[in-house]
Amino acid sequence: MIYLTVPQIAFIIVVPVIVIIGLFLLIRFPISHIYQRVNFNKYVYNRVYRIVLNNDYYLINNYVFSIDDVHKVRIDHIVFAEKYIYVCIDRYNEGNLMGSDTNASLILLSRNGDKNYVDNPFIYLSKVLRQLSSATGLPTEMMIGLIIVNDDCQTKIDSKSSQLFLLNRKQLTKLIKTIESRDIPKINPNELDKAVKALYERNENKEIKGR
Known part of the structure; x- marks a missing residue:
């Protein structure tokens, strides 16, 4: 033994x-x-939906519209607030983003230190706002474009735009509150209803939430 x-x-x-x-x-x-x-899109949606409920806003989620007979554009979330319409796209990044909002590409620095280039979402979203304005007749001045990235994605973006923003998901509530505090008149309620209907009528994915 x-x-x-x-x-x-x-x-x-x-x-x-x-x-x-x-x-x-x-x-x-x-x-x-x-x-x-x-599940990133779901996480962002939960944050957006909470903002909509807490502030009595409108929300159209997973918005899809055609720009011609072949091409469609998908917008993750559209929030109708008191002063602006927020057009939001979700972007999950495996690393950190840096560069300028005017460059054709942004630098994506992976967690391993590898440097890659990705299409600049500022340029894409700016184009989406123009296409959305053309499709609905709503002025782009009413719109704010938001590029929402994951919280562990560090960003160093040179941008002076007052209409297009790249932010972490956790910053969303604070940013919308800051933009809504700008010293401009609120959208007329009747005009806001017209804006919601104009966008809803062009939406090929009928899903609307909010008041």
């Missing part, structure tokens, strides 16, 4: 536990990131 010493018994017990914990920690980070990426 073989007798094990206390240190040997402890070793036999502790080592497998350490290995299991190590494997768990090793796979937990990528699995967590995959889950966050897959």
Whole structure:
């Protein structure tokens, strides 16, 4: 009969536990990131919907409209506030963004330090606002474009625009509150209703929430 010493018994017990914990920690980070990426649009929607409910705004979610016989444009969220209409697109990034809002591309610096280039969402969203204005007859001056990125994406963007913003999801409530505090008149309620109807009529994905 073989007798094990206390240190040997402890070793036999502790080592497998350490290995299991190590494997768990090793796979937990990528699995967590995959889950966050897959569900990012839902996370943003929950934040947007809370803002809409708390402020008695309108919301059209997953807005789709045609710009010609072939091409369609999808907007994740459109929020009708008191002074502006917020046109929001969601962008999950595996890394950090830097660059200028006027460049053709932004730099995406991965968590491993690799540098890649991605299409500039400022240019894309600016085009979307013009297309939306053309399709509905609503002036672009009524619209604010928001590019919403994941909270762990650090951003260093050179932008002086007062109409287009790139922000983390956690900054959304504060930014809308700040923009709505601008010293301009509120949208006339009748005009706001007309704006909602104009956009809703062009929407090919009928889903509206809010008051």
